[in-house]
Amino acid sequence: MKITLLGTGDSAGVPHIGCDCETCQRYLEEGKHRTRFSILVENDGERVLIDASPDLRFQFLREGIDSVDYLILTHAHYDHYAGLGSLYRVIWDPLPTYGVPNVLDSVFDEYSYLPFPRRFDVEPFEPFEVAGLEFKLVPVHHPPVETYGVVIRDNETGAKVAVTGDTSRYFDERSFEEMRGADLLVADAFVPAEGDYNRFVADRISDDGLEFADKHMTYEGAIDLVEALEPDEFALVHLSHYFTEEHEELADDGDVYVIE
Template sequence: MQVTLLGTGDTTGTPTVGCDCDTCESAREPSDELRERLRQQGATITPSGGVERTRFSVHVHNERTDESLLIDFSPDFRHQFLREDVPLPDAAVVTHIHFDHLDGLGNCYRLLDEIEVFAADETDPATGESVADTVASDYDYLDGVAVEPQTPLEPFETCGFEGTLVPVVHPPLLCYGLTVEDLETGAKLAVTGDTCYAIPEVTRRQLAGADLLLAEALVPADLCEYHPLGGDHHDSDGVPRTFGTKHMTREGALELADELDAEQTRLVHAAHFYSAEEAFETALAVDGEQYHLP
């Protein structure tokens, strides 16, 4: 199982358009020392010498079957696939309907003759339809897209993998994490999806013990003081593990990772609000990283 992190950023990405903060400037023009460390970390260096966190997406290739599964359709789909030169997907999973995880599906037009798109069948009280319903209705003009509604916590098979959508907490919409397991080797990828720290126990059990965990970590905990709702799910030292109500802090993501006992953890969905000194610390993933799960 070859995992490529196509997009590791939040809804605006890093660098953010029109932003000249120190973090975005560091992404555009990293120091030679930082550039070399990120290169060794597996980051893709842009032609201009910078690094990126584009909108979230993960490519999972099955070397045995030569099939590829895409997790979420980033609006940066075209750029990501050209930049990383990975195979186009045979199937995909959509975790929720926020634009930074779904709007890239339109790229399938005139590009893919057919693709299976797996999404939850659970009706969302906020929208009156499931994620699968929304994908089907919003992209009904794409003849090659076959939406496959899936019941959360019930495994499904695609690309030689077993996938399982798991409920997480990302108000006001229903949202899901995902596990992907190789049916032959047992290699396991776990993705928290966009979520606060208060993940249900049944989901924690499913996510546990992965070879690679991708945990969302929008901002460091100290930035909760700037959120209108502050932070939530504080630890014993009073550190908030949730930013506002719907995203994990870095501290929350790291604590969850410790609990889930993954072989390796990468923090994703990071915003440009990290300070320049923290934004590219080792735990935080950048676009282009690749992992081979045995």
């Protein structure tokens, strides 16, 4: 299976609108972007989109994607579904869309005027087959909204990819076990624990430095998770403008992983 990180930015994206920090200025000068969260999974000639970024149009143009065959939604935050209006423009048949009932209810209540989704409700941990792969939505911790990570298995090759989705460091033990030992772990790493922060940001980093505001992992939290889950490789995403050039091992928009 082939994984393309379409968007590696936080909910505001990098550069932030109107921000004069060093990172945002550098991104502006270089014409670089961290767009909002979306992942493309390709297998057996079919394309599965995990979440629909508000930057979906830009991402599809950048990567030469003309459409997708399936959609999976992890949670009802705008940075994960506000691309549905753009997606609608490139879908000609109702798009099979998978998610847990509460997530699909929240998203489709907001987009009730869009006729395109063909809804498939799945339960947490219930495996479903799409594009020759097995997917599971596993609960994570991202209050106040119900949120899921995604575990993908190729049962022919044994390949496994785990996506934490938006989550704090401390989530459901069963989900933790599902994600263990993946070939690739894609993990939320919202901010570095140490930074040139104002009080508003600094006060929201947990005492152990592993979480931001009880709902995202810090860079340190994500590395701690990587050490606990022991994937072969990992990609840190959902990244804010608080990272500088000194931070290594951060994923970039357009990064591709081929997992056999």
